[in-house]
Amino acid sequence: MNQGDRIFHPGHGIGIVESILKKSFSGEDKTKFVKLYFERDDLTWLVRANDLPSNIRFPMSAQEAKKIIKHVKSWQGKLSEQWKTRSTANQAAIDKGDPYGYAEMVKGLSVMQEENPLSMTDRRHLNLGIKFLCEELSSALGKTQERVQQLIEEASRSKPTAA
The missing domain is CATH 2.30.30 (SH3 type barrels.)
Structure with missing residues (x-):
């Protein structure tokens, strides 16, 4: 450093x-x-x-940022139906600072939100995940955070592609 x-x-x-x-x-x-x-x-x-905390890292490259957006679009996993298990896993993803973890949390919570209203904790996790992704992706891609949020929301709504 x-x-x-x-x-x-x-x-x-x-x-x-x-x-x-x-x-x-x-x-x-x-x-x-x-x-x-x-x-x-x-x-x-x-x-x-x-x-220095172990979760401090260098920001991602533009190439990595594009992979993150593709990951949001293609991720087919599902978050736990159990709110406590889901909340613990989401908080762990936030604490770890892994953008792939943020991407999966955002996609999973966005899909859940399409089906039912989210709990206050789920909404907070979704908003934090979007905020953290937008900040880092906009820096990597040279786009505004608003534009990156649109890209994330579009990727979250899209149907997963067949493997």
Whole structure:
């Protein structure tokens, strides 16, 4: 990780490595710190380089973003009918920050929403999944978040293709 690198964190979205520095605190020898900035939350975060969360990663490429949209369209899985199991799995996907997990959650909840109204928790998970996908995909594809949301919604409504 270098100064100027763009990064992704599932809770804060796209960020940038503002600086890498060495500091001493409480008599501790100089320790390497990374200063991160996340525009969505207007958050600056100074964290020890050794303590960077494992779910921070580099943002996806345009090619990967196109694969995610295709994955939304073609995914034929089904979310659990049990609300507690579904909620736990959806929250785990959000916490992990895996865009394929977001894609499957968004597709599954969108299909469920076509059949019945979603619970408050399901609606929250759907909205978060769309928000996180839109932020990262729009950055990768150079499109507005509104346009990317349209692409995701179109892919979510489409009937799965035969394998």
